[in-house]
Amino acid sequence: MNAADYQSFAEAWESRATIRSRPRRLLEDDQRLIYPLSRQPLVLSETFLRECPQQRDFALVQTLYKFINDVVIFETEIVDKTARSIAKNRFAVAFPFACRYDAMTVVVDEDYHALVAMDFMQQTVALTGIEPIQLPDEIELSRAIPAAVALAPEYLRSAVELICVAIAENTVTGDVAAFARDDSVKPSIKGLMADHLLDEGRHSSFWARMVRIYWHTASDTDRETIAQILPVFIGHYLTNDIQKSFDLRLIDALPVSETTRYSLREEIAGLAFPINRHHPLVGNIVRFFHNSSLLDTPCVQHALRDYLV
Incomplete structure (x- = not known):
């Protein structure tokens, strides 16, 4: 693909971008899960189901917080950095204006996604009363x-x-x-x-x-x-090193015996x-x-x- 062949998606962005077209999402106080069970294997482990199934929602809420934290880091520190550099014509690879305009829409979208994610974290804390444990900084x-x-x-x-x-x-x-x-x-x-x-x-x-x-x-x-x-x-x-460290912190935050904690650590060790x-x-x-x-x-x-x- 040549740069001269690039077609901007500016019109699609104006009509379809979520920042242009979506209302604020409000967290429901219902019986459905706040995070999929399949995406946090800890809560499906044999020890967890046997020893502390009542901690399921706490673990899922904390995992949602990590997911939100990951989104904010990804959007604002990684994608935003590269897209903004392209948009402002400061990138070592030169792109035509149409590409740079679209790159700026990516900056706007990604920062908005981070804002929405932070809003959801606030809503979740308010609804559940559960404060986040220490979240990764990368x-x-x-x-x-x-x-x-x-x-x-x-x-x-x-x-x-x-x-x-x-x-x-x-x-x-x-x-x-x-x-x-x-x-x-x-x-x-x-x-x-x-x-x-x-x-x-x-x-x-x-x-x-x-x-x-x-x-x-x-x-x-x-x-x-x-x-x-x-x-x-x-x-x-x-790699799953950061996820593994978070899961270990989550286990430490559970109100369970040291024996149970040891078993949970053993079970997640083989999940990578x-x-x-x-x-x-x-x-x-x-x-x-x-x-x-x-x-x-x-x-x-x-x-x-x-x-x-």
């Missing part, structure tokens, strides 16, 4: 992107950052879609996810097109260099997905590599061979 991408960028020569660091953010945005879109389909959770939470998905679908396409435009201009040597960095990024991105083609997020990542045209390049195919079916 997410996996906070480590994965710098680790990947550090491997690139100076002149390629912006390109690597662009591709990493694009991978993440496309991965998140698939994850949010699964959340939005879960009928066990409160309608407002589902609505929040559906709103987010409406914007993220547009964003994922935007980032894939930015990468296609860049990749079209990249030399064979630069493509080879970037291809070697991609598995390093994926390895860091798919292997970082290979069977990881549940790898399908989304590989789909992005197809959509962005990177996987048409032999050096990328070779570098990602362990993740391809």
Whole structure:
């Protein structure tokens, strides 16, 4: 894809962006879950179900708080940074005005998503009376992107950052879609996810097109260099160290005996997905590599061979 072929989505944004078209979502005081059980395996563990099932809602609320915290970090510290740099023409990879205008809509959307997420945290504290435990101050991408960028020569660091953010945005879109389909959770939470998905679908396409435009201009040597960095990024991105630390803090916050706490720690120790083609997020990542045209390049195919079916 050439930069000259880029078509802005400005009109679609004006009519469909959630900041333009969605009312405030209000948290319901009903019997539905505030967070899907399937997304917090701790509450489904044998020890938890046997020893402290009455703590389920506390654990789910805390997990929602972490999810909200993750969204705020992702949107304001990672996506916003790269999109704003493109929009203000301060990015090392030059893009035409139409791309930069759309990048600014991404900035607006992502900051709005963070605002909505913070509103939901306030509403949840008010409804449940449950204050958040200590939340992480970073997410996996906070480590994965710098680790990947550090491997690139100076002149390629912006390109690597662009591709990493694009991978993440496309991965998140698939994850949010699964959340939005879960009928066990409160309608407002589902609505929040559906709103987010409406914007993220547009964003994922935007980032894939930015990468296609860049990749079209990249030399064979630069493509080879970037291809070697991609598995390093994926390895860091798919770790669960931060989630594991949070789960351990959550276990410490439960009013249970030390014996129960020990058993819960033992059970969550084996919950990590292997970082290979069977990881549940790898399908989304590989789909992005197809959509962005990177996987048409032999050096990328070779570098990602362990993740391809």
